[in-house]
Amino acid sequence: MKFRLKSVFALFTLVGAMGGGLSAANANTLAQVMEQKVLRVAIDLNAPPYGMTDDKVTAIGSDVETAQLIADSLGVKLQVVPTTQANRIPFLLTNKADVVISSLSITPERAKVVDFSIPYADNKAVVAVAKDSPIKEMKDLVGKTVVTARGTTNDQQLTKQAPPGTNIVRFENDATAITAITSGQSSIFATAPSIIGALNKKYPAKAMDIRIVMSSAKLAIGVAKNNPEIKEKMNELVRANLKNGKLNAIYKKYHQTDLPADVVAMGN
Incomplete structure (x- = not known):
């Protein structure tokens, strides 16, 4: 499951605590994503084995394959938006990405700024x-x-x-x-x-x-707070792919272990 990077975005500094000082742009709605037939996913490609590139500069990793699985389940094309750990949330808040799938842990501080799907993995x-x-x-x-x-x-x-x-x-x-x-x-x-x-x-x-x-901590898909329809859809797709075992297969491929039972139970 591999694909070429489409673009490289300029980096900028996270101001204050997790998005402090940044005003959220209007995020693409689920309807817009479906109309454009593209899901833009922010992923850090310098965080192996979650995100990385091979010798052909092809994006690979557990988060990359998870993003591809979600896009495939949604019936749209995946566009990887390369980011860094510090810029994952700013990219979401400024509408450079529709969602973040980038080893993003659920924390109280982040939950003040973005919404999270149900967990798809842990860390x-x-x-x-x-x-x-x-x-x-x-x-x-x-x-x-x-x-x-x-x-x-x-x-x-x-x-x-x-x-x-x-x-x-x-x-x-x-x-x-x-x-x-x-x-x-x-x-x-x-x-x-x-x-x-x-x-x-x-x-x-x-x-x-x-x-x-x-x-x-549990890892989840980050979604803009003004985007409840995408959050609900991400929950639906994560739940389905936990239930059918596809998310576990991706996790085991890159982390050499099964997902924790409490994460798998989210699919029930």
Whole structure:
């Protein structure tokens, strides 16, 4: 399930907390999406295995295939809108995308700005370290440098839980944070378990162990608050594809495990 990227959008800064200072543009309605026969989906393509590109610059990943599945179920063409973790919500608020499918965790802060579908997957925020590191808990991070991707749940949880004296270095996406790890800038990474798995597979000499689980969150499709019809349709399609097992198959393909039972139960 692969397709070419159509365009690359200019990036801009998220002002304030999750959309603060941004006024929402009128989002495309479900009727407009169906008329145009295109669903524009914001996806971070620098967050493996959720979103990434292969050596032919083709978009792949669990969120990419999930977006394709949703578009196919809707009977329209998928248009991937490349974004970053920090710009996922701004792209939605400014109508550069119809929905966000980009490892977007449901949080109270985000729920003030956007609506969410029912969960289609889950994700944990963890701290991983070099295999020979003595670090075992949050208090051990004092005086250490921890890298993470800006604007992610991992960033939020690390900022909230890290003890004073922890040096947090934020990168624009997981790919550049991985580069910081593999280049030796740090040996501590706050991210998702699947990203650590991908890093360990690609860079076995830099393999890391997960030592701290900061939080567990559900992933959902982000929808503009002034777009209830699209939210209802996303719920319908997620529920159907949980029930028929297609979302589980995508998740297992990229994350080597089944979806949690409480997510699968959303399809009933």
